[in-house]
Amino acid sequence: MFKKIGKSLLASLASVITLVAFTGVSPASIWILYEPDMPDALKKLSTR
Template identity: 55%
Template sequence: MFKKFQTGVLTHIALMLTLVAGLGVSTRSAFIIYEPDVPDCLKK
């Protein structure tokens, strides 16, 4: 029960991080002050 809940929460976190990463590589960065290196998988 707890493991299922934990996996659900982690999946949502992963989904949000993927969304943030997508915004980070768009033509217009939504995150203005800091610009990290774009990973190779997003450069493709």
């Protein structure tokens, strides 16, 4: 019983830590908004 509770608590803690990490990083990272232009070679492949 205690193993089951311990696993669920650790899983919940890991989820909360991950959420906090992503929330803290997102506003500081402007590079995520950068979207490069598609190369011409890739455009030709995608139209086939």
